[in-house]
Every structure is written in structure tokens, then in C-alpha cells.
Amino acid sequence: SQDLIDGAYNAFVRFFALPTDIKxxxxxxxxxxxxxxxxFGVETAKDSKYFDLKEFWHVGREVRDEKYAEAMPANVWPTEVPEFRDRALALYGALDALGSRMLSALALHLGLPERFFADKTNNGNSILRPIHYPPITTDDVPNVRAGAHEDINLITLLVGASAEGLQVLSRKGEWVPYTAEADTIVVNIGDMLQRLTNHVLPSTTHRVVNPPGEKARQPRYSTPFFLHPNPDFVIDVLPNCxxxxxxxxxxxxxxxxxxLEERLREIKLK
Structure with missing residues (x-):
């Protein structure tokens, strides 16, 4: 619901407003x-010379199978924003359930049983990532808010970003601006699904550019949900693809x- 999304965003904005040394x-x-x-200044798009202009937080699956403990560490919660945990987990749960429905539809589209993905994602290492892109105060920065990239996971669900800047690469090779309506959830296909389907479902190349003029002086907030399979799921090309x-x-x-580990090294997170 919009209330659930707004409540989570409010908690995330409060966290990012804290002093850097506390964060x-x-x-x-x-x-x-x-x-x-x-x-700020860590994540770098694959093959990019410049780090992305963003800071972020990762929320993972809370109810975990012990056999995945090494791949899926326990969550961390900021005590300075007491409502952060409950609001983040509520949004995580809602997007996880919606993502499962999306995968059921994709399974049918691929000629697979509707529940094909259910037991492959029920302990998925999925991530809710609140992101803060701070205001850009100079005009000549070589960095962008997020360099061109494809997501690593199966599918990504994106609930309304607070400012423009998201662009998607079309099949013609043109960058197309995309601004989510308030009640829209954007779904991107990630590289794991592209690999599983042998590019029948290609992953979405996208970036977040710095908006022009005064709009760049505004912060941008965004909260993608990266739906991952279970850590031990074997990504092997589907025979019918x-x-x-x-x-x-x-x-x-x-x-x-x-x-995942291979890709995290490429984007400077490992």
C-alpha cells in the first residue's frame, strides 16, 4: 500500500539525514x-572509472535457514531511527510476495510450471536497498548517480523514486527517461534470469543520470528490491530456452x- 511505502521512505530519509560519523x-x-x-563513494558500475554518487543500506531476509547463515548474515538496524526496522521489514515482505507472483507469471510465459521458482527463491538472498543520492552542488562532476549497469539478481522491483533521472537502454540503443508514477512498481529483469533463460528474457540496462540545473540540487531517494534465488540454486540454462x-x-x-560474489567483486563491493 502507499502508506506502507511512504512509512518506509520516511524512516529511510531520517536515517540518511544523520551525521556521517553515526551512519x-x-x-x-x-x-x-x-x-x-x-x-558514499564505494560502489562503482562495472567497467566505470568513477564511483556512483550514492550511499545506501541493505536489508536482507530476516527468517533464515541456518545452512545459508554464511551467505546471509544477520540484519543490522539503526537505533537512532527506531521505526526503521519494522517499516523496512514490512516493505521487504510485501515486495518479496509481489516478486514471487511476478516470477509465477514469468514461469508460465516460459512454458514452465507456475510454481517453478517457488522452492528456488523461498530462502532467496533478496535485498531491499534504500538509496540516497545527495544533492549535486557543482556542475562539472564526472560521476553520475548510478553508472550504466544491469542488476545481478533474477528480477528487481522498484517502488517510486523521489526524483527523475532513471533511464533505460532501448533495443535501438537509445537512453529513454523513465519516471515512475506514484502508484507504479517498475520490474527489471536481472542477469541471473537472463543467464537462466539464455537471453530469452534479456536483462535491463539502466542508469541514473544527474538531472539538469536546479533539479540536481535536490536529493533523490529510491528503494529497489533485488529478488535473488536461494544461495545454492544452480543457474543452469533452461532446456526450453x-x-x-x-x-x-x-x-x-x-x-x-x-x-553473486563474482559480480560483487566487479562493482567494488567485495
Whole structure:
């Protein structure tokens, strides 16, 4: 519901307004950004020379199977914003349920059983990521708020960002601006689903550019939900996505956790 989204956003905005030294207390050293706070100037889009102009927080799955404990550490919560935990977990749960419904629809589209993804994502290492893009105060920064990239996971659900800047790369190779309506949830396909479907479902290349003029002086807030499979799920090309016209591009299977770690190194989080 909109109230649930607004409540979560209000808590996230309150956290990002805290002094930097307090926020940095929630940075988990050596944790690859898996939980808690990642400060400004760390994440860098793959193959980019410049870090992204953003800081963010990671909320993971709260009810965890012990066998995934190493891949899925416990959550961290900021005591300065007491409502942060409950509001973040409520939004996480709602988007996790919606994401499962989206995957059921995609399974049917791919000619798979409707519940194909259910037991492959029920302990998924999914992440809710509140992001703060601070105001840009000079005109000549080479960095952008988020460089061109594809998401790592299966699908991403994005609930209304607070300012313009999101652009999606079209099949013609043109950047198309996208502004979410207040009650719209954007769904992106990520690289894990692209790999699983042998590019039948291609991942969405997108970026967040710095808006022009005075609009760049405004902060931007965004909260994507990255839906991941269970860490031990083996990403192996689906047989019905291989044909004479589309031979398998990925003969070597890889676990979801192995793939995630490989990609985190590329974007400077590991």
C-alpha cells in the first residue's frame, strides 16, 4: 500500500539525514555491503572509472535457514531511527510476495510450471536497498548517480523514486527517461534470469543520470528490491530456452552465491 511505502521512505530519509560519523558506525567492514550501511563513494558500475554518487543500506531476509547463515548474515538496524526496522521489514515482505507472483507469471510465459521458482527463491538472498543520492552542488562532476549497469539478481522491483533521472537502454540503443508514477512498481529483469533463460528474457540496462540545473540540487531517494534465488540454486540454462537459433551461451552452470560474489567483486563491493 502507499502508506506502507511512504512509512518506509520516511524512516529511510531520517536515517540518511544523520551525521556521517553515526551512519558509518553501521558499515560492516569486509561484509561486501551485504547488510547495513555502505557509504558514499564505494560502489562503482562495472567497467566505470568513477564511483556512483550514492550511499545506501541493505536489508536482507530476516527468517533464515541456518545452512545459508554464511551467505546471509544477520540484519543490522539503526537505533537512532527506531521505526526503521519494522517499516523496512514490512516493505521487504510485501515486495518479496509481489516478486514471487511476478516470477509465477514469468514461469508460465516460459512454458514452465507456475510454481517453478517457488522452492528456488523461498530462502532467496533478496535485498531491499534504500538509496540516497545527495544533492549535486557543482556542475562539472564526472560521476553520475548510478553508472550504466544491469542488476545481478533474477528480477528487481522498484517502488517510486523521489526524483527523475532513471533511464533505460532501448533495443535501438537509445537512453529513454523513465519516471515512475506514484502508484507504479517498475520490474527489471536481472542477469541471473537472463543467464537462466539464455537471453530469452534479456536483462535491463539502466542508469541514473544527474538531472539538469536546479533539479540536481535536490536529493533523490529510491528503494529497489533485488529478488535473488536461494544461495545454492544452480543457474543452469533452461532446456526450453535453447534452440538451433539460440544455442546455449552458458555451458558451465554456476551457483547463485558463486555468481553473486563474482559480480560483487566487479562493482567494488567485495
Amino acid at each position: 558509518k558506525q553501521y558499515h560492516v567492514a569486509g561484509g561486501g555491503g551485504a547488510r547495513g550501511y555502505t557509504p 535453447v534452440s538451433a537459433d539460440n544455442p546455449s551461451r552458458y555451458p558451465e552452470p554456476i551457483t547463485a552465491q558463486g555468481y
